[in-house]
Amino acid sequence: MKYAYFPGCSAESTARDLYLSTLAVAPVLGIEFIEPAGWSCCGTTMAHQVDHDLSVSLAAANLLKVKDMGLDMVVSCASCYSRMKIANHEISTHPKTREIVSAALGRDYDGSVKVRHFVEIIIEDMGLAAFKKALKHSLQGLKVASYYGCLLVRPPEIASFDDPENPVYMDKIINAMGGVGLDWPHKVECCGGSLTLTRSDLVVKLSETIIAMAKDSGAQCIAVACPMCQINLDMRQDDILKTTGHRYNMPIIYITQLMGLCLGMSEQALGLNKLIISPRETLNFIQSSIRS
Amino acid sequence: MPIRIKKEAVKRGIINRVKEISGIDINTCLQCKKCTNGCPVSGYTSSSPSEIIKKLQLGAGEELLDSEIIWTCVSCATCFSRCPMEIDMGGVMDALRVMAAETGAAKPDGNMPLMNKILLGTIKTFGRTYDLGAMALYKAGTASYMKDMDKVPMILKKGKIALLPSQGADKKMVKQIFNNLEKARKK
Numbered sequence: 231m232k233y234a235y236f237p238g239c240s241a242e243s244t245a246r247d248l249y250l251s252t253l254a255v256a257p258v259l260g261i262e263f264i265e266p267a268g269w270s271c272c273g274t275t276m277a278h279q280v281d282h283d284l285s286v287s288l289a290a291a292n293l294l295k296v297k298d299m300g301l302d303m304v305v306s307c308a309s310c311y312s313r314m315k316i317a318n319h320e321i322s323t324h325p326k327t328r329e330i331v332s333a334a335l336g337r338d339y340d341g342s343v344k345v346r347h348f349v350e351i352i353i354e355d356m357g358l359a360a361f362k363k364a365l366k367h368s369l370q371g372l373k374v375a376s377y378y379g380c381l382l383v384r385p386p387e388i389a390s391f392d393d394p395e396n397p398v399y400m401d402k403i404i405n406a407m408g409g410v411g412l413d414w415p416h417k418v419e420c421c422g423g424s425l426t427l428t429r430s431d432l433v434v435k436l437s438e439t440i441i442a443m444a445k446d447s448g449a450q451c452i453a454v455a456c457p458m459c460q461i462n463l464d465m466r467q468d469d470i471l472k473t474t475g476h477r478y479n480m481p482i483i484y485i486t487q488l489m490g491l492c493l494g495m496s497e498q499a500l501g502l503n504k505l506i507i508s509p510r511e512t513l514n515f516i517q518s519s520i521r522s
Numbered sequence: 523m524p525i526r527i528k529k530e531a532v533k534r535g536i537i538n539r540v541k542e543i544s545g546i547d548i549n550t551c552l553q554c555k556k557c558t559n560g561c562p563v564s565g566y567t568s569s570s571p572s573e574i575i576k577k578l579q580l581g582a583g584e585e586l587l588d589s590e591i592i593w594t595c596v597s598c599a600t601c602f603s604r605c606p607m608e609i610d611m612g613g614v615m616d617a618l619r620v621m622a623a624e625t626g627a628a629k630p631d632g633n634m635p636l637m638n639k640i641l642l643g644t645i646k647t648f649g650r651t652y653d654l655g656a657m658a659l660y661k662a663g664t665a666s667y668m669k670d671m672d673k674v675p676m677i678l679k680k681g682k683i684a685l686l687p688s689q690g691a692d693k694k695m696v697k698q699i700f701n702n703l704e705k706a707r708k709k
Contacts, residue, residue: 239651243684244677268692270649275597276638277645279619282543287699288645291692324545334702335695384599385610394603420562420598427660428632429594430670432566436596461682465673504680 231355233346234296235263236314238307238457239271245307245457247501251486252306252348254499259356259364263304266295274313275424275458282320286327287334289317293343294335302344304351306486308456312381312389314345319388347382347391349399349455349485358406366494368408370516374488375412375449376400377440379459380420394418400453400485407492414447416440423458430466434473437466441478451481451512453488460484464506481509491516525576535581536621544617550607551575557601557611567591571601571611574618587627592618593634636663646700649691654683 235256241249256263273288293314296303305311321328322341332338346354352361378397386394395418401411422429422436441463444452454460464482471477483505490500491513502509541547551572558570567590577586592615601611621627623635640659644652657674661667677683 239653239688242650242688242690243653244682246681246684268649268690268695270691270693270696271645271651273645276641278616279597279634280623280638280642281620281703282616283703284642284699287703288696291695291699295692330703330706333706334699336698336702380596380598380600383603385602385612387608418600420596420600422562422596424596425594425632425634427657427670428634428637431631432563432594435566436562461677465677468672504682506676506680506682 231260231351232262232264232301233304233351234299234301235265236269236272236292236296236303236305236310237265238305238310240307240457244461247504248306248457248460248484248486250499250501251484251490254495255486255489255493258493259352259361261351261356264299264301266292266299269295272310272313272317274309278313278316283327283330283334285313286317286320287331289313290321290331290339291335293317293341293345294337294339297339297343302346304346304348306348306455308347308379308381309458311345311347315388315390317341318343318345347455349403350391352403353399358402361403362406365407365492367492367516369404369488369492370408370518372409372512372515373412373448373450374404374409374453375414375444375447375451376404376417376453376485377444377459377463378417379423379454379456380418381456383418400455403485403489404453407488409488412444412447412449414443414449416443421459421462423456423462426458426462426466430469433462434466434469437463438470438474438476441467441470441480442476445478445480449480450515451483451509453483453485455485467507479507481505481507481512483509483512525573525580535578536583536586537578537581539621540578540614540617543620544610544613546610546613546617548575548578548609548614551579551609552607554606556604556606560600560604562598562600563594563596564591567594571595571615574614575609575611584621584625584627587618587622587625589618590631591615592622593629593632633660633664636660644687645696648687648689649693649696650688652684652687654685655687
């Protein structure tokens with residue numbers, strides 16, 4: 231299985247751990263990734279608030295590079311995923327937008343490159359049966375709240391990712407790894423990620439609602455697939471403690487990091503040392519089985 | 523809650539401009555309020571998505587651009603996803619943001635227009651976003667140095683933010699996009 235892999239800006243900065251774990255896991259699962267040379271920012275999350283044509287053009291520049299490679303594009307950032315899909319939609323449904331974007335790029339782009347999320351290709355292309363065969367360790371019944379957030383699933387007509395109100399793709403992966411994907415109500419609530427620096431007061435409230443619900447649902451950790459959700463839910467637990475006195479200590483772990491653990495990879499290789507809330511308890515829980 | 527708009531507002535309503543920018547027809551709104559009920563921030567701001575739509579329909583003018591929700595909207599698209607009439611409320615919000623920036627409307631807490639400008643500036647320069655640089659410029663621009671300052675050393679130590687801007691992007695292409703769009707607009 232060969233794909234063009236679009237890392238997104240956060241891969242080099244706040245989501246280095248997502249990048250490391252995705253690239254570690256992929257080859258072991260027989261997935262080959264080629265990065266488009268000179269990929270650039272897709273324009274998320276701010277360009278659409280300022281200039282519609284700019285936001286579509288920035289995403290399209292990368293889609294055009296991938297079109298030249300003749301492959302599907304795989305994205306591991308939910309925010310990039312959303313912007314790429316929106317750009318394809320805008321270009322293929324609005325001839326005027328296509329014209330403006332083509333003029334900006336200096337070449338025509340028709341909106342035809344298929345955009346997929348890493349989680350999607352595990353379920354849809356690889357299949358859970360083949361995925362299970364590659365596993366070396368089990369999550370040992372670890373209770374995981376899979377948190378999908380906004381951008382993977384909405385708006386459903388454009389994102390077309392799983393079920394928009396009750397997605398289960400990540401839960402299926404957790405279950406396949408011997409964990410328990412919890413049925414909980416806040417899978418697609420918004421954590422306020424796009425306001426994280428400008429309105430941290432609001433973000434603290436939105437994040438706490440999600441983390442508290444995960445805890446009440448019995449979660450030992452939250453699994454995520456979006457860099458903005460990850461850093462937000464992880465970093466803001468300290469502010470939640472300071473403003474409300476509530477201590478959650480809830481590890482926010484990328485789904486790819488959990489996959490890597492079950493494939494026998496080291497914590498270092500998966501960037502688990504970069505998480506702000508220590509995943510030590512979760513790791514001990516899983517690893518007790520590996521040692522015995 | 524009664525919705526009030528100024529009497530003279532009818533003449534200078536901005537609904538057509540919203541449609542012109544976004545391509546979205548909000549006149550099909552049924553006021554079922556599914557958008558407002560699902561909105562994660564409407565409980566924390568002084569107005570709501572359904573109220574913005576009603577005010578636009580009633581002929582609200584530029585005073586609407588001062589509404590706090592225009593900048594507290596998190597672009598989560600819950601409203602659009604649940605709207606029975608498939609109105610892309612996020613797209614309406616984007617149009618209102620463009621207009622608010624044009625007219626220099628009041629900015630509520632957290633200067634989102636400045637944040638947007640700085641982040642886009644880093645993309646124009648480096649071809650990719652530069653978080654740490656953008657954070658520093660935003661803090662300088664809003665004189666909010668102390669807020670979140672405890673976070674920076676921690677995420678730097680963890681290697682959870684890049685110290686330097688990325689150098690790998692096709693900068694020529696990105697600059698070309700910015701320049702071509704600017705030229706097209708001037709025509």
